[in-house]
Amino acid sequence: MKEKSKxxxxxxxxxxxxxxxxxxxxxxxxxxxxxxxxALGVSQACxxxxxxxxxxxGLVVKQPNRGTFVINLKGEDLVYIxxxxxxxxxLACAMAATQMRPQRLDELCTCLEDMRAAVASSxxxxxxxxxxxxxxxxxxxxxxxxxxxxxxxVCLPLFAHELLRRYSRASTSFDLALKQHERIIRALQTxxxxxxxxxxxxxxxxxxxxxxxxLISAAMGKETAPxxxxxxxx
Amino acid sequence: MKEKSKxxxxxxxxxxxxxxxxxxxxxxxxxxxxxxxxALGVSQACxxxxxxxxxxxGLVVKQPNRGTFVINLKGEDLVYIxxxxxxxxxLACAMAATQMRPQRLDELCTCLEDMRAAVASSxxxxxxxxxxxxxxxxxxxxxxxxxxxxxxxVCLPLFAHELLRRYSRASTSFDLALKQHERIIRALQTxxxxxxxxxxxxxxxxxxxxxxxxLISAAMGKETAPxxxxxxxx
DNA sequence: CTGAAAAATATTGCCAACGACCATGCCAGT
DNA sequence: ACTGGCATGGTCGTTGGCAATATTTTTCAG
Numbered sequence: 001m002k003e004k005s006k007x008x009x010x011x012x013x014x015x016x017x018x019x020x021x022x023x024x025x026x027x028x029x030x031x032x033x034x035x036x037x038x039a040l041g042v043s044q045a046c047x048x049x050x051x052x053x054x055x056x057x058g059l060v061v062k063q064p065n066r067g068t069f070v071i072n073l074k075g076e077d078l079v080y081i082x083x084x085x086x087x088x089x090x091l092a093c094a095m096a097a098t099q100m101r102p103q104r105l106d107e108l109c110t111c112l113e114d115m116r117a118a119v120a121s122s123x124x125x126x127x128x129x130x131x132x133x134x135x136x137x138x139x140x141x142x143x144x145x146x147x148x149x150x151x152x153x154v155c156l157p158l159f160a161h162e163l164l165r166r167y168s169r170a171s172t173s174f175d176l177a178l179k180q181h182e183r184i185i186r187a188l189q190t191x192x193x194x195x196x197x198x199x200x201x202x203x204x205x206x207x208x209x210x211x212x213x214x215l216i217s218a219a220m221g222k223e224t225a226p227x228x229x230x231x232x233x234x
Numbered sequence: 235m236k237e238k239s240k241x242x243x244x245x246x247x248x249x250x251x252x253x254x255x256x257x258x259x260x261x262x263x264x265x266x267x268x269x270x271x272x273a274l275g276v277s278q279a280c281x282x283x284x285x286x287x288x289x290x291x292g293l294v295v296k297q298p299n300r301g302t303f304v305i306n307l308k309g310e311d312l313v314y315i316x317x318x319x320x321x322x323x324x325l326a327c328a329m330a331a332t333q334m335r336p337q338r339l340d341e342l343c344t345c346l347e348d349m350r351a352a353v354a355s356s357x358x359x360x361x362x363x364x365x366x367x368x369x370x371x372x373x374x375x376x377x378x379x380x381x382x383x384x385x386x387x388v389c390l391p392l393f394a395h396e397l398l399r400r401y402s403r404a405s406t407s408f409d410l411a412l413k414q415h416e417r418i419i420r421a422l423q424t425x426x427x428x429x430x431x432x433x434x435x436x437x438x439x440x441x442x443x444x445x446x447x448x449l450i451s452a453a454m455g456k457e458t459a460p461x462x463x464x465x466x467x468x
Numbered sequence: 469c470t471g472a473a474a475a476a477t478a479t480t481g482c483c484a485a486c487g488a489c490c491a492t493g494c495c496a497g498t
Numbered sequence: 499a500c501t502g503g504c505a506t507g508g509t510c511g512t513t514g515g516c517a518a519t520a521t522t523t524t525t526c527a528g
Contacts, residue, residue: 006298007481032508043483045279048509052283056290058380064240065490065509080378087321144314146292150384242511266479277512282480299480299519 012042012050020059020070020160021132022125027161028072031060058157073161075215082208084154090200092151093184094193095142104141108134108185115181119174127174132159134181138188162211173210180206246276246284254293254304254394255366256359261395262306265294292391307395309449316442318388324434326385327418328427329376338375339422342368346415353408361408366393368415372422407444414440 005011016036019025031051037044051068054060062068073081111134118127135155139148180203187199250270253259271281285302288294296302307315345368352361369389373382414437421433 009481034508044509045484046482049283049286052286052290056286066492067508077380080380083325083378084322084380084384087325088318091317091321144317146311146314146318146388150318150388153387154380154384268479278480280511300521301479 008042009046009049009053012036012040012046013053015040016050016054017057017059018129020054021128021156023128025070027070029070031068031070033068056153058153059160071157071160073157075212077157078161078208078211078215081154081158082204082211085151085158086201086204086208088147088151088154089204090197092139092142092144092147093188093200094197095144095147096138097188097191097193097196099143100138100141100188104137105185105188107137108188111137112178112181112185116178119178128159128162131177131181138184242276242280243283243287246274246280247287249274250284250288251291251293252363254288255362255390257362259304261304263304265302265304267302290387292387293394305391305394307391309446311391312395312442312445312449315388315392316438316445319385319392320435320438320442322381322385322388323438324431326373326376326378326381327422327434328431329378329381330372331422331425331427331430333377334372334375334422338371339419341371342419342422345371346412346419349415350412353412362393362396365411365415372418 037047114130187196348364421430
């Protein structure tokens with residue numbers, strides 16, 4: 001944990017971020033400033049700014065005079081996000097292929113091990129964390145800070161979303177995801193930008209189709225989707 | 235002016251945004267919270283949150299315990315930004331080509347007229363505003379809100395940057411820019427996504443080369459670039 | 469006179485408390 | 499049943515103050 005807690009606002013933001021990504025704050029749930037402030041032992045203003053920071057990351061949405069809510073992606077949102085991700089992540093991975101240090105590749109392998117272990121022990125929190133670290137490493141390995149930021153903003157909502165879906169799903173999809181990540185590592189090892197780019201794009205397209213199928217079947221399950229004002233489960 | 239000032243924070247943010255985009259706050263200049271607060275007749279916290287919002291848009295950078303400064307792009311930043319823009323804007327324009335309403339096209343023409351008039355009267359503020367509106371309209375015309383947000387965040391720093399550069403430059407480049415924008419409109423009128431995409435990409439690549447040449451010659455001019463802590467000119 | 473330590477200053481970061489505003493839900497009245 | 503007040507809970511904005519940190523100035527030793 002080399003995280004440096006520069007400022008308290010940032011500290012609170014990181015804490016809430018992990019809470020959201022791990023599903024402790026469910027998508028759509030309300031995040032009352034005062035409650036969080038007293039629970040975390042900080043002031044209201046501090047929480048407000050932290051929430052605003054999370055809004056900048058796309059993890060929450062603020063409705064004026066109403067409150068802030070954890071992002072809750074709809075089916076169309078998934079399409080929109082994948083459309084952007086499909087353009088940016090292949091580029092990022094291609095550049096990472098030529099600029100990545102060997103040490104970073106080892107870290108990627110460590111993440112993959114972590115994901116494997118998480119799947120074996122059905123520890124979904126751990127899985128999402130490792131998955132997120134995996135992609136973050138790639139995003140950081142290419143030197144373009146703007147590209148890194150765009151990827152973070154567009155993909156973070158996905159990581160906040162996928163968990164809950166996968167909770168109710170067999171582990172077969174996890175195995176598929178593990179295979180895909182192995183493929184990425186192997187592609188990066190070749191240091192061939194075009195190859196990496198192709199692999200990533202195919203993977204993204206595949207996940208989109210898969211996610212859409214998930215959504216459709218989920219929508220069929222409970223006809224009138226009542227995904228509103230879900231309460232958080234601490 | 236159909237702008238609805240939902241909240242005061244937003245209002246202040248929009249005001250500061252235009253100040254930055256029009257060059258009233260020069261790149262690199264410091265933005266002290268208290269000074270702005272008393273100048274605008276609002277509280278410190280309000281300004282803080284507005285500045286944080288601008289940080290989310292990439293217009294300012296906050297350095298902990300030091301202050302917030304207007305973004306000041308370096309040469310490498312330009313390359314980084316154009317690299318992302320090159321991927322996203324052709325996509326956005328291609329989608330806008332098929333989804334744009336005729337009314338929107340008329341608005342684009344209005345913007346172009348505005349730009350023309352601005353160049354004729356050497357009103358650079360007006361030019362940048364019209365240019366920004368032009369691109370904003372296109373970004374909004376395609377329906378993907380995530381793509382719109384990415385483009386805004388990655389391109390706004392450019393608009394905050396270009397003005398000062400062009401201040402010291404002959405109007406020939408303005409003529410070129412006008413021609414390019416005309417070309418965009420004509421391409422959009424064809425409603426041919428591939429064509430639009432190609433035109434935009436070529437335009438972006440051209441601007442990148444041009445901007446890089448600008449920067450190099452500028453760097454040659456004043457050997458040791460002293461672009462630090464520039465004071466704002468109210 | 470020079471360089472480094474120390475004090476003064478300025479600005480941000482954080483907090484507590486308050487009034488105002490807005491949205492929501494309840495309830496009486498028609 | 500529908501509508502209009504009315505109370506409530508939450509956010510928004512403000513004031514005022516204090517702590518933490520960066521910068522600048524001053525002071526002092528060599």
